[in-house]
Amino acid sequence: MRVIVWGINYAPEITGIAPHNVALCEFLQRAGHDVEMVSTFAYYPAWRKSARDQHLLYRTDQINGVRVHRCWHFVPARVSSWKRIMHEATFALTSTIRVLLLKRPAAAWFVTRLKSAPFIFHVQDLQPDAAVGLGMLRQGWFTRALYWLEAFAYKHARRVSGISEEIVNAFRRKGVPEDKLILYPNSVALPQETEMPAAGGFRQKHGFLAGDFLAIYAGNLGVKQGLEVLLDAAESLRPDQRIQIVLCGDGAERATLADKVRSRQLTNVSMLPLQFGVDYQELLVDADVSVITQQTGSGNAFFPSKVLVTLAHFSPVVTVADEGSALARAVAAGGFGVNVAPGQPQELARVLSDLANKREKLRDWGRAGRAYVQQFEQSYVVEKFLAQLHGLIAKDER
Secondary structure, three states: OEEEEEOOOOOOOOOOOHHHHHHHHHHHHHOOOEEEEEEEOOOOOOOOOOHHHOOOOEEEEEEOOEEEEEEOOOOOOOOOHHHHHHHHHHHHHHHHHHHHOOOOOOOOHHHHHHHOOOOEEEEOEOHHHHHHHOOOOOOOHHHHHHHHHHHHHHHHOOEEEEOOHHHHHHHHHOOOOHHHEEEOOOOEOOOOHHHOOOOOHHHHHHOOOOOOEEEEEEEEOOOOOOOHHHHHHHHOOOHHHOEEEEEEEEOOOHHHHHHHHHHOOOOOEEEEOOOOHHHHHHHHHHOOEEEEEOOOOOOOOEOOOHHHHHHHOOOOEEEEOOOOOHHHHHHHHHOOEEEEOOOOHHHHHHHHHHHOOOHHHHHHHHHHHHHHHHHHEHHHHHHHHHHHHHHHHHHHHO
């Protein structure tokens, strides 16, 4: 089977959507399929290309046996709603041209009409819904145009897939027929306990003491994450509690957050770079709780993929999300943490203070999280999706 995966994020990016695109492409490649990736030059989560990529229009890389066709796109130094739209529109333009020059692909509607190939429209984030819910875009002619484009893609895709039941239910409300719908959740490679690093490595490298209670946020420092609630909560924590809030990552809001930490003299907040590979595993092992936040209004528009790798390392979580969101519902279903409503920093501080004295509860949550995440084991999830691809091809050949 020949498959072209078409998406804006891929390796060497290590956060967000990229690892899941990598998992799909490399799984297909190992299974003997002819797979290529059409993507951008790496930019996320720093929102900055490397110097060597700045002025390139196209390049093809070979990564673990997968051909990766990179296309120029606009990357704004400061992200806004309109700049984000230009960012994605330029990728759509340059990548469409690139795809048209490849062999017969499975991509999007315009190309498939020319190349006679089916395409699956896979959704990680319901971006128009998220932008409206977060107040980044106002209802008007432009949002109507975005929803029209979204509906057009749903109508002409052979299948429409989403990463959570909540997103699939949103497709139903938007009128996508039931026989088109596929649940294709993000997946995770589950490390064995013997493969995990020993405790203490992250603390030693960054000067944290064994008795410090570490509440760690790791990943994208962006608008959707609503991270200022962590700074507000830090102001309510007493120094004698030895609770440290740690922000490890990069993104559009990093400089703003760093300025606020300094101006507010938050000595119990540390900001560290994005952690990679073993360093990231050491972070998860040493975190007393992993904090995962969403700004109010995000709703079911997206589900943070970092949840899976966090749970895979037995890390309990404290989430900040709307009560009806996919994230809050997962916490309740899996019993691996506690959710706090957005805009409640004092409640968040109270929860952290309480958990600092309940280490056994945290261990129970860690074990519950590892059990919950088994259903998202990478081979199981991707093999199931691959079987659906085979079924689609077989139907075309009849």
